[in-house]
Amino acid sequence: MKWLGRRESGNVEDRRGMSGGKLAAGGGAIGIIILLINMFMGGESGELLNGLQDQLQQGTQTESVPLSAEDEKMGKFVSVVLADTEDVWTKIFAENGMTYQQPKLVLFREGVQTACGNASAASGPFYCPTDQKVYMDLQFFEELKNRFGAEGGDFAIAYVIAHEIGHHVQTLLGTSGKVREAQSDMNESDANKLSVALELQADFYAGLWTHHNEKLNQILEQGDIEEALSAANAVGDDAIQSRTQGHVNQDSFTHGTSEQRMYWFNKGFKTGDIKQGDTFKEID
Ligand SMILES: [Zn+2]
Numbered sequence: 081m082k083w084l085g086r087r088e089s090g091n092v093e094d095r096r097g098m099s100g101g102k103l104a105a106g107g108g109a110i111g112i113i114i115l116l117i118n119m120f121m122g123g124e125s126g127e128l129l130n131g132l133q134d135q136l137q138q139g140t141q142t143e144s145v146p147l148s149a150e151d152e153k154m155g156k157f158v159s160v161v162l163a164d165t166e167d168v169w170t171k172i173f174a175e176n177g178m179t180y181q182q183p184k185l186v187l188f189r190e191g192v193q194t195a196c197g198n199a200s201a202a203s204g205p206f207y208c209p210t211d212q213k214v215y216m217d218l219q220f221f222e223e224l225k226n227r228f229g230a231e232g233g234d235f236a237i238a239y240v241i242a243h244e245i246g247h248h249v250q251t252l253l254g255t256s257g258k259v260r261e262a263q264s265d266m267n268e269s270d271a272n273k274l275s276v277a278l279e280l281q282a283d284f285y286a287g288l289w290t291h292h293n294e295k296l297n298q299i300l301e302q303g304d305i306e307e308a309l310s311a312a313n314a315v316g317d318d319a320i321q322s323r324t325q326g327h328v329n330q331d332s333f334t335h336g337t338s339e340q341r342m343y344w345f346n347k348g349f350k351t352g353d354i355k356q357g358d359t360f361k362e363i364d
Pocket residue numbers: 243244247279282
């Protein structure tokens with residue numbers, strides 16, 4: 081994907097430099113000690129205070145994790161992809177008489193607190209409808225390559241971001257809310273079928289975004305679509321189940337098979353027509 085020098089979104093919250101919450105707790109405790117010393121020692125606590133403040137600063141340095149040049153580069157890439165999703169969805173919403181509300185994207189490492197609960201790197205990238213933020217630990221893409229056999233590449237990441245943004249679009253359009261309501265009085269296997277339709281529609285939206293982004297920004301390079309399809313293939317329920325548990329149980333599928341995921345991404349990409357994305361009608 082051509083991305084160097086292109087517009088970056090202002091909606092990325094980079095929390096990769098923080099180490100999950102320990103920092104605030106440490107600072108808080110030392111802060112209280114300083115306050116107590118001030119109370120008990122009056123003006124004569126200067127020297128001791130400086131020592132503690134040094135400690136506090138050292139503590140800060142060891143707790144925060146510096147970003148490498150590669151981390152910085154990945155952060156910029158993610159910001160450009162997010163900006164591209166803003167361009168495309170703002171246009172599509174406007175064409176349909178609606179206003180697109182831009183979501184935030186949080187980059188984190190190891191663990192993160194969200195309005196949908198705590199998440200770890202193992203959760204994989206996800207969208208939280210309550211705070212309307214996408215959460216991503218970029219380590220996931222190493223896993224996708226090493227454990228799940230995707231070919232990798234920058235457009236695999238673009239596809240996953242576009243899929244999560246697809247869930248944001250479903251939230252804005254009210255689709256996700258309707259699905260959750262319908263699922264509340266269903267048996268598990270029927271509820272799972274609706275989850276699959278929701279996921280496949282997010283894949284369709286990722287393809288749709290690719291189609292329109294190409295028209296607007298001409299960013300595709302040789303092999304990009306294959307990278308997206310390879311990632312979609314790797315995250316199919318059948319592929320993941322056969323790798324992690326050695327067998328496949330169709331009733332427990334929540335995201336769709338590799339074949340379905342590639343089919344719907346491709347359909348969005350080829351047609352560019354949002355009306356073709358009724359995954360709820362097309363799967364039984
Ligand atoms: Zn999803």
